[in-house]
Amino acid sequence: MSTIIQPEKTIKIFDTTLRDGEQSPGCSMTLKEKIDMARQLEKMKVDIIEAGFAIASPGDFESVQTIAKELKETSVASLARALEKDIDTAWEAVKYAKRPRIHTFIATSDIHMQYKLKMDPEAVLERAVAMVKYAKRYCEDIEFSAEDATRSNPEFLHRIFEAVIKAGATTLNVPDTVGYTTPMEYSSLISGIREKVDGIHKVDISVHCHNDLGLAVANSLAAVKAGATQVECTVNGIGERAGNAALEEIAMGLATRYDYYGIKTGIDTTQIARSSKLLTAITGVSVQPNKAIVGANAFAHESGIHQHGMLANASTYEIMTPESVGLRTNAMVLGKHSGRHAFEDRLKTLGYELSKEEINRAFDDFKMLADKKKTVDDRDIEALLQDDVMNLEEHNKYKLQRFIINSGNTITSTATIALEIEGKVFEEVSAGDGPVDASYKAVEKMIKTGATLEDYKIQSITEAEDAQGEAVVKLKKGSRAVTGRGLSTDIIEASILAYLNAAQKLESISDEPPIRVIS
Ligand SMILES: CC(=O)SCCNC(=O)CCNC(=O)[C@H](O)C(C)(C)COP(=O)(O)OP(=O)(O)OC[C@H]1O[C@@H](n2cnc3c(N)ncnc32)[C@H](O)[C@@H]1OP(=O)(O)O
Numbered sequence: 450m451s452t453i454i455q456p457e458k459t460i461k462i463f464d465t466t467l468r469d470g471e472q473s474p475g476c477s478m479t480l481k482e483k484i485d486m487a488r489q490l491e492k493m494k495v496d497i498i499e500a501g502f503a504i505a506s507p508g509d510f511e512s513v514q515t516i517a518k519e520l521k522e523t524s525v526a527s528l529a530r531a532l533e534k535d536i537d538t539a540w541e542a543v544k545y546a547k548r549p550r551i552h553t554f555i556a557t558s559d560i561h562m563q564y565k566l567k568m569d570p571e572a573v574l575e576r577a578v579a580m581v582k583y584a585k586r587y588c589e590d591i592e593f594s595a596e597d598a599t600r601s602n603p604e605f606l607h608r609i610f611e612a613v614i615k616a617g618a619t620t621l622n623v624p625d626t627v628g629y630t631t632p633m634e635y636s637s638l639i640s641g642i643r644e645k646v647d648g649i650h651k652v653d654i655s656v657h658c659h660n661d662l663g664l665a666v667a668n669s670l671a672a673v674k675a676g677a678t679q680v681e682c683t684v685n686g687i688g689e690r691a692g693n694a695a696l697e698e699i700a701m702g703l704a705t706r707y708d709y710y711g712i713k714t715g716i717d718t719t720q721i722a723r724s725s726k727l728l729t730a731i732t733g734v735s736v737q738p739n740k741a742i743v744g745a746n747a748f749a750h751e752s753g754i755h756q757h758g759m760l761a762n763a764s765t766y767e768i769m770t771p772e773s774v775g776l777r778t779n780a781m782v783l784g785k786h787s788g789r790h791a792f793e794d795r796l797k798t799l800g801y802e803l804s805k806e807e808i809n810r811a812f813d814d815f816k817m818l819a820d821k822k823k824t825v826d827d828r829d830i831e832a833l834l835q836d837d838v839m840n841l842e843e844h845n846k847y848k849l850q851r852f853i854i855n856s857g858n859t860i861t862s863t864a865t866i867a868l869e870i871e872g873k874v875f876e877e878v879s880a881g882d883g884p885v886d887a888s889y890k891a892v893e894k895m896i897k898t899g900a901t902l903e904d905y906k907i908q909s910i911t912e913a914e915d916a917q918g919e920a921v922v923k924l925k926k927g928s929r930a931v932t933g934r935g936l937s938t939d940i941i942e943a944s945i946l947a948y949l950n951a952a953q954k955l956e957s958i959s960d961e962p963p964i965r966v967i968s
């Protein structure tokens with residue numbers, strides 16, 4: 450008995466980052482930026498790039514045409530209203546592409562036909578057919594979109610789709626223009642269209658979803674399950690109003706749940722992170738940290754129980770690997786919800802080998818610090834360990850008595866600092882590049898560490914007007930490096946305290962081998 454091998458089902462990914470995506474307020478791109486983005490989309494292996502709306506402006510025309518000339522493999526489409534002049538212009542722009550496509554559209558819902566187009570349904574149908582035929586004189590690959598399809602009368606939709614297939618359309622797009630539909634409703638709309646058109650010609654059924662109710666990806670995936678063969682989407686989900694379906698979520702949804710959908714895309718998912726970052730760099734619009742797939746927290750774990758599971762086996766809390774979307778690694782973020790397993794793991798990564806007792810002490814200090822700070826980074830842990838191991842409270846040699854700062858944008862900053870050192874009070878004045886530099890120079894005149902300032906960071910660790918500022922400095926002398934911390938509601942005071950804290954540590958380890966050298 451011979452086995453029949455079923456061909457693998459694949460769907461096309463139609464990227465509209467450069468057209469619908471660019472319709473997001475604040476996401477306009479220059480010609481060069483669009484070309485860079487288009488190259489990256491080709492690298493990610495999207496099937497079709499909608500490079501713009503050629504008639505919209507000379508700049509849009511130039512970018513569609515340049516992208517059509519530049520790309521090697523990918524189909525390049527331009528949007529066009531159902532107007533001859535739009536189609537002529539779209540063709541002039543895409544005709545250089547290896548695989549050109551004209552994408553023409555007209556609205557089919559009563560609301561749009563009556564109030565916007567001021568056309569009756571029969572006139573819309575006639576126009577759609579005439580314009581598909583018109584476009585077909587130029588180009589084999591014609592996509593027709595029934596704008597606002599999900600609020601259109603389904604019978605009218607079926608009629609117009611049948612008519613445009615006969616006129617030569619090769620892809621029928623069913624846009625949820627205003628993000629109105631639901632997964633189940635959209636699914637039955639798509640399977641209804643699929644049944645009707647399958648008897649006529651083989652065409653792609655495309656879906657194009659907006660995110661007004663946060664359902665763009667859910668609706669697109671439901672439609673794919675119901676027989677759609679093309680999904681229109683954008684990188685990071687940018688697009689008109691609340692955006693379009695996010696490409697990365699569609700691609701990873703299908704890849705991760707292949708067991709459920711049984712459908713592949715041609716997307717090289719390892720290019721996802723890069724595409725997302727490139728778009729962010731170009732538009733200056735960042736994705737929110739909890740954004741699926743590409744948000745900063747998408748592969749980050751903060752709570753102890755999760756971190757413990759992750760350390761045992763990443764599949765406990767990750768349904769896809771960071772590598773599969775092109776990230777190097779996941780992140781264990783230490784914060785107030787973290788547990789001992791993750792803390793000990795971080796100590797090992799940082800190169801510390803501590804006794805059980807030292808770890809316990811450090812863990813208690815870490816939990817106290819984590820209560821005050823949003824996240825605890827490696828420098829915090831190092832500072833905390835150095836405090837703990839050297840028991841600095843007992844060696845509190847340098848005490849800040851008072852400080853006076855004179856600073857402004859038209860004068861040189863000066864600092865007067867008084868320190869109490871082993872019971873005696875010293876005072877020095879110094880000028881510097883800003884109040885912190887002036888303070889450090891004044892302090893250095895008194896305590897003479899001879900160290901270099903390797904790093905300096907100031908951040909708020911509590912909120913509101915009385916926020917605590919935390920300064921962290923790293924001082925280096927020879928092969929020894931230490932981190933000092935200072936806390937105050939005054940950021941200059943926090944900075945001076947951090948310097949003194951680091952100086953004390955440096956002094957207390959100067960005759961001993963370093964705990965750990967930070968290069
Ligand atoms: C759902 C979507 O995303 S559709 C795409 C939306 N994107 C854009 O609109 C961005 C690019 N747009 C533009 O640059 C301009 O709107 C242009 C160049 C296309 C047209 O500009 P203008 O001629 O000044 O017209 P305007 O934008 O004010 O109005 C739209 C006109 O197109 C008509 N129209 C709208 N859709 C269609 C269509 N699919 N087919 C035919 N005519 C249409 C409207 O009825 C209106 O016609 P009117 O001028 O005779 O009243």
Ligand SMILES: CC(C)C(=O)C(=O)O
Binds near residue numbers: 528554596
């Ligand atoms: C032009 C069409 C496809 C569109 O963007 C929409 O309906 O949202």
Ligand SMILES: [Mg+2]
Binds near residue numbers: 626657659689
């Ligand atoms: Mg749209």
